[in-house]
Amino acid sequence: MDVNTIRLNHVSTGSELPCSPQVVEDGGEEDEEELSGGEEADLRSSSGRGSLLTRRGITLRVLLKDSLVEPGDGVLSIHYLGKNFIGDLLTDGKIRWVETGQIFNSPSAWATHCKRLVNPAKKSGCGWASVRYRGQKLVQYKTTWLHKYQPSADMSLVSEEDDDEDEEEGKTAVQADEKNKNNKPGLHDVMVSRRTDRERIPVRYCTLGTRDAARDPHTLVELSAFSAINRFQPFNVAVSSNVLLLMDFHCHLTTSEVVGYLGGRWDTNTQLLTVLRAFPCRTRLADRDSASAVEEEICQNLFMRGLSLVGWYHSHPRGPALPSLQDIDSQMDHQLRLQGSNNGFQPCLGIICGPYYHGNQGVASTITPFWVVPPPEQRPNDYGIPVAVEVTYVQDNFLTSDVLNEMMLLVDYYRAAPDIVQFTQYWCPDTTMMDKIKGSLSCHAPKDQAYSQILEHVYSQLNNMQ
Numbered sequence: 001m002d003v004n005t006i007r008l009n010h011v012s013t014g015s016e017l018p019c020s021p022q023v024v025e026d027g028g029e030e031d032e033e034e035l036s037g038g039e040e041a042d043l044r045s046s047s048g049r050g051s052l053l054t055r056r057g058i059t060l061r062v063l064l065k066d067s068l069v070e071p072g073d074g075v076l077s078i079h080y081l082g083k084n085f086i087g088d089l090l091t092d093g094k095i096r097w098v099e100t101g102q103i104f105n106s107p108s109a110w111a112t113h114c115k116r117l118v119n120p121a122k123k124s125g126c127g128w129a130s131v132r133y134r135g136q137k138l139v140q141y142k143t144t145w146l147h148k149y150q151p152s153a154d155m156s157l158v159s160e161e162d163d164d165e166d167e168e169e170g171k172t173a174v175q176a177d178e179k180n181k182n183n184k185p186g187l188h189d190v191m192v193s194r195r196t197d198r199e200r201i202p203v204r205y206c207t208l209g210t211r212d213a214a215r216d217p218h219t220l221v222e223l224s225a226f227s228a229i230n231r232f233q234p235f236n237v238a239v240s241s242n243v244l245l246l247m248d249f250h251c252h253l254t255t256s257e258v259v260g261y262l263g264g265r266w267d268t269n270t271q272l273l274t275v276l277r278a279f280p281c282r283t284r285l286a287d288r289d290s291a292s293a294v295e296e297e298i299c300q301n302l303f304m305r306g307l308s309l310v311g312w313y314h315s316h317p318r319g320p321a322l323p324s325l326q327d328i329d330s331q332m333d334h335q336l337r338l339q340g341s342n343n344g345f346q347p348c349l350g351i352i353c354g355p356y357y358h359g360n361q362g363v364a365s366t367i368t369p370f371w372v373v374p375p376p377e378q379r380p381n382d383y384g385i386p387v388a389v390e391v392t393y394v395q396d397n398f399l400t401s402d403v404l405n406e407m408m409l410l411v412d413y414y415r416a417a418p419d420i421v422q423f424t425q426y427w428c429p430d431t432t433m434m435d436k437i438k439g440s441l442s443c444h445a446p447k448d449q450a451y452s453q454i455l456e457h458v459y460s461q462l463n464n465m466q
Helices: 037-045 060-065 107-118 138-149 156-179 187-196 241-252 288-304 325-339 401-414 433-444 451-464
Strands: 072-080 083-089 095-097 131-133 236-240 259-267 272-280 308-315 349-354 366-373 385-388 392-394 426-428
Touching: 060 138, 072 107, 083 107, 095 107, 107 131, 131 138, 236 241, 241 259, 241 272, 241 308, 241 349, 241 366, 241 392, 241 401, 241 433, 259 288, 272 288, 272 308, 272 401, 308 325, 325 349, 325 366, 325 385, 401 451, 426 433, 433 451
Parallel strands: 236 272, 236 392, 308 349
Antiparallel strands: 072 083, 072 131, 083 095, 259 272, 259 308, 349 366, 366 385
16 A cells, blocks of 8 residues: 555652541632532523623532533542642542542642642642643633533633643742752743643544534544444554654654654454554655655655555644544544555554643653544544554564664754754753653663663764754
8 A cells, every 4th residue: 555645744749648538628718619509500591691600600510510521530630849649530529539538629629738738838729720630621621611601701710710820830930940040951941831832622522513614623532432332443453662662752852743654564364453663754744845755765664674554643742642633534534545445454543642741641651542433324424433442562672773763863854943842951840851751762661771772872862952
């Protein structure tokens, strides 16, 4: 199959606390008031009476009743001054801190409690801006609720708390920068960039409905499980760790989106798709002039290695590793083209890598393999259904010369790029960008520890790029 069939465009502190569950109601100045069932029902009609709901009126219980969030274990998190706190969202809208089992009535109560453990002088928690649900700030869900039920509402009602928290984090970064400016250059710049990155909240597939040309094609969509749509995954997938390492390295180099291809083999007898090589595209997504030459080179590399084109990858540099509506359509198109005209089945794997999304746990990138199931026949105008693909990761014994060569070619390509990541700057107060990429790549480390010496040469080249 010609490679041109795929287009190039495109957790806790160590404080001793009671072990038995207890309800904590102290949330500082911003704790939400409990609403009765009748009051919650009135929220939807408040705009019709000429009044608008303020941000304090929207509680987790309201969001749960309207299915904007779901109860679950470990779905809530707080990241504050280098400390991580994980919480369970209960069915009644309360929060259970995983570490101690304590129950909190609101995000503000939990955030204030956790932040005081780290900083006893902390007076309030800015809970809705500090607590994240599945990586997204809760304040964003307030915005979604108001857009849905009170579209005329002033969005400043839900953004002011977010701004307050971002301002506080920004001040913390500036103070740390002033204190450690001799050995922590660039910290302020990194933290400011975090403040200007506005997060996109993923939507559920079931909320999309029929295609709408007015819908933002960059809307992110949560992945479904095959079991959720009453299907079995129609193929097995095995991915080489060297594939993940090269792909993750590529995605870390620039603040712009990157793309690449995946080479491997498809065994019709065992229904196993084996991904053996990543082929980064050393070109800009909008550069159509060089795209054909890059694709031709990759096509030759595939042929020389006896491999087939089995998929593609791309990055969401600062966002969640979830497909957008545009990604869903692209993936569906790739699947159909790889299948060819003989109606034989060959899967095409899509992978999204999110290297610099601050909702990730730790320094490791989030890597998301996905596939798209066509919409039901009775609803041909719906979007395809993005589903998570279960993958077996195969640990390579050593770093191949091909992978090392590709890494050096990428370094040379991005060396003078205006959007090159500044690896001497700070990812967070205690972690440089260089620490970040090293930590993420270590997740895909070969068994042979000699790779670390080889990669140190690559990292030295990254330092020389600044």
